[in-house]
Amino acid sequence: MAVVEKQKTNNPVGKSVPRNDVLEKVTGTAIYTDDIQFGPGLLHCRVVRSPYPHALIKKIDVSKALKLPGVKGVVTGDDFDEYIGLYLKDRHLFARGKVRFVGEPVAAVAATTEEIAEAAVELVEVEYEELEPVLDPEFGAQPGAPLIHPDLGSYERPNFIFPVAGTNISNHFKIRKGDTEAAWPQCAAIVEHTFRVPHVQHVPIEPHVAVAKMEENGQMTLWASTQSPFAQRALLAKTLHIPESDFRVIAPTIGGGFGCKAGVTMESIPCAVAMKFKGHPIKLRLTREEEFYTNFVRQGLVIHLKVGCDKDGNLLAFENRMYWDGGAYTEYGVNVTRAGGYSSTGPYDIPNVKTDSMCVYTNHPVGGAYRGFGMAELHTGVDQVMDMLAEKIGMDPVEFHKRNCVQGGDVLATGMVIHDVGIKECIDKVAQALDWGVKEPPSSPNKLRGKGIALAWKAPAMPPNAGSSALVKMNADGTVTVSVGGQEIGQGTFTAMAQIAAETLGVPYESVKVSGPIDTRYSPYEWQTVASRLTWSMGNAVRNAALDAKKKVLDMVAEAWNEDPKDLDIKDGYVISYKTEESISIKDIVVYGLPKPNDQGWIGGPVVGAGSFMPTYVTGLDAETGQGDRAVVHYTTGAEGVEIEVDKETGRITILRAACSFDVGKAINPALVKQQMEGGFVQGLSSALFEGMQLVGGVTRNPSFVDYRIATAADVPPEIDTFIVEHAQDDGPFGARGIGEHPLVPSIAAVAAALHDATGLRITNPPFSAEKVYLALLDAGLVE
């Protein structure tokens, strides 16, 4: 057999090296949570769920369920009285006294098979008394709306979340900058419009699954398909009164998350059941329908916008009133609301800003984190009003965007001074790729053709002190093992981390392995895999750990060679001396050390580098004005544009071509950055054209892929042009900042702008389904 020499990529940062998780995924050997075998002690769990959006629980009778052979037990809200919540602690593990959304867990059954557990669920008798539901966030925010959480005022919360006791408003974020009232009379053009963005679902290919086991000694282990093993450990340990060190979370390979596997979702249920049946692993798998009914959603938004500019198109004033449909509880909703608030202007420089961003309890599914964390919803409104205002003042949208977009040194609406950003270059690249300004003829008389562009920005939305840590272990064969606590959810973070470690250490990319699965017992701490923060934050931790390891190696060799470590370096896996031109392979010495001359002992020993990173400079914002020194760590900015055709026979939109450009600071792996741009654009396109949960009376009418349509390959343009812009991030590893979520953000507004360009109509509320477009054309007399 021929021996193929292994590829060696030195200095891999900035190179499109192949992903290091490809082989096991394409060959089907990767181990997902549902693949793990737990032996005959395994019990299956199914959940009794509320059929009502808002009701009192009068009585729960589990006696018939308990009599079913194979049923081990049933737990209800009576068994757990603690509150849980990532920010605002507002929910119980199982409903107590009251249900607040269709699908809310009321009880859970443990049985020897999934089928028996399901049969037992149907035997649990729950008596409800229906209450008037709140089904619209704007209505819910008004005085007199039914109160969903009468105890809101007493809930535990962090100091940056501002609930309004006695109302349904779980967070009210405000910005008061300049004086909008004084600015309106000076505007040459003003646009006011209201937009509605529907709830959407994440629909990862792998539904939620979790297995929990409590040992007789009280130690808990949770295997879960999760983006947040450490956050789950922290939240669940506290709620279940288990010491954090006795709570272990193992996070095997995950089949997509997009935010819905962040924080604690259904994992609390098997953990709660496991406490009652020590020694038995308890498994819960959600069906696709349960994903729709019971899991986090991208919450709906009603957004009222008013924006004005002077006669030259310079933005003068902006008012933004957002009602986020946070749903029955607010695991993430309150912070989406905060992020929507401090970023409420979009990437535009506006002197006078008034923002009210409110998270409102409704009897809808719980709002969670969804790729973009509020920014896609926000930009759906903001970028459309900007397009409208450009039209009103008679300015080309590209010129208007470039005139008003943020630049390094601008004072943002929160008072923060923004760093250098390359958004203008992004706009230029997108405009150029789409031949902006050239009106192309439609492909047939039955079509209308148009182009649209929209901008995006997003900051990592997280607590100010979200931290990362990493370990870099050197192996005797010259390879390196990197341990991290962030999850590979398809974005390619393990690849990027290997590149950063290899570049920093001076070894080939192929010599670095990133160890998985993440296991809170062995992996170093990571806050969560969210917020597009890993490349930047975990990347810094990995770089610091690699620097630490490198220093240890060089110190050891310097001592052995009697040289100054400053004259040494590691290149291609060899320690070299710039002074003496000596070199030695790092193999063996990074574990066994180096002998002193004449058999006089040894130097060094096994090399392990440790590193961590936490931003320390984010400040609080004033509760009444939203003003502070630094609201966020940084912003990733960019632009997207599309050219579309609208079929006059059916109303169907075809995307002819698309262009995306983002300033990522530094592309650690350009191919992966481009894939994020393509994937994000497509997911955004899907929500622009197809996606939306049809909530009627609190019930999801389209809870499966039969009627919740997502874009397929056939719906996507054959080519998506992607352009990387690199204005370095001052505190990013090699200048990098995140790109995971941002490409999804402007898609809806870009399609809406193109739709207007093609038809002259403003169809403002997504999804822009064929039916909606056709009926709008018909009502406008554009078709018969």
Next chain:
Amino acid sequence: MHNPHPGLPEIDYIKPATLEEASRFLASHAGEARPFMGGTDCIVRIRDGVWKTKYLVDVKGLDGTDGIRFEAGKGLTIGAAVPMNKVAAHPDVQKHYPVLVEACHWVASYQLRSRATIVGNICNASPAGDTIGACMLLGGVLRVFGPDGMRDEPLNGFFKGPGKTNLKPGDIATALFLPLPPAGSVGRYIKLGRNRLGDLAIVGVTALGYPDASAASGFRFGIALASVAPVPLRASKAEEILAGKAIDEGVIAEAAQAAMDACTPIDDTRGSARYRKLMVRNLTRSALVDIWTKIRK
């Protein structure tokens, strides 16, 4: 809330050796047993709890359910167990029945079509069935084995309501016979889904046209509509208009309007009745124009 099963409930799988045995079992377990072919509809419905089936009677492999047979001068027989991908790839089907191939291509996805069958699509009797229109317009006749032996069930008149047909407990559709299409015939199937791949039809229009000296216009057309009535619908009035006078753009528009007026769609999660009616008109017109452009030459 529809609380779905995590998996299939318990079902007994019955594999009879003969049609007689299968028919007897089905007849004696009316309401509890169903014939099982590709399973792409019944497995889903049983899992969803819509059907409370206890017994799935596998009729694949029984007499006449296998294979595709083309007899020159007579027509095509498609066994009930033949998956759509095989039908669509068959050279005789491609040559003589291209509209059926086009319709097959719009059913779900390639993966599904390697299990789904034409006869299953017909017996399932969904108003949205993509291949039903083509089979109706091609004069399809089902071969049915029942308690009284073999009989023929012409598709025109076969459908009684959503999921309801002339089939009775103990009946097994073993094959579909399609006579040779009239000389010079051209067909189209146009489907409108919410997205381009794998959706159920908001509206589906099948049309077939051919020269016919006995018609006043010199041509005869068949039009079948999906998803706009409780059953797959023939637009007879529109067909009469096209046979009755010299065809031009105006007559095609008139026929399309008649098709729109004939249908009785509902509002559902997939689309409104208003949009569906308008789409029947527009897609019927498109299909007729396509066909007319080809057959007038």
